[in-house]
Amino acid sequence: MGTDIHGFVEYRNTPGLPEDEDTVWDVAIDLDALYAGRSYDEFGCLFGVRNYAGFHPLAADRGLPEDLPERTRRAYEVWGDDAHGPTWISWAELAAVDWDEPAERADDRVNEYRRGPDGGWQPYAKVGTDLAGRAEGDEWQVGDRLFRVERMTRRDAVPPDGPWAPVWTVMRTLAGLHGAQNVRLTVWFDS
Known part of the structure; x- marks a missing residue:
């Protein structure tokens, strides 16, 4: 049985609000509408799931954010015990990645x-x-x-024009509107 990814691109709408006012996260789009792949190199590089290529994952084992939108929480709970590896990553983190960084070891x-x-x-x-x-x-x-026997780079695992390109485009666009720290991808896996 394979491992699949599920989740949402989320954003926090902040324009015009005082800095001390709490803002809530909302769902922008279901990940399934943007990403239809199943690449263990991508999953390992980004989230540490099925990390055969030996990357130091960008965002592994963070759990679900405390300020999770209700829609995301309900979707996650539907998976019950089949869901594993919940985590999240902000656009600010993704925008700062050195995509030429090699994996920590050669691929298994x-x-x-x-x-x-x-x-x-x-x-x-x-x-x-x-x-x-x-x-x-x-x-x-x-x-x-x-x-x-080879060692991959992050760019090898997650090519800029590959399956994640639509996700990055949406996140980048939302970051331009709301700020890079106010856009994140929340995901989990099933096997």
Whole structure:
């Protein structure tokens, strides 16, 4: 069984309010409307879930925010015991990420490459295998397949034009209206 992500982009509407006045968080959009992927490299890099690539996660194990919008709370509670790994991250944090930062170690999986139409090696899959005696950078060929032990960067895991691009666009837009600290992504997972 695979692991899927659920959650909401949330914002706090602050324009025109005195600084000392409490503001409440509200849901901007359901994550399902923007992200339809299932990438363990993305989940590990961002939230520490299924972190086979060995990243220091950006926002792991934070739990749900105390000031959670009621809509988010109800959606989370529907999952009951199947929900795990609740966490959140602000746009301010995401905007400050060094996307060229490498993972802390080589990937637990081996990258498999196959010949593309131009004859060059093209990424094909990541495969679990026994890495005993293998080190980062090791590569070997089996028939028409090339295998390589590699270390990813955050940009490799979460490419700027990849599945998260629509999420980042919405968060960036909301941050322009409400401030980077007033926009966050609240998520949880099911397996």
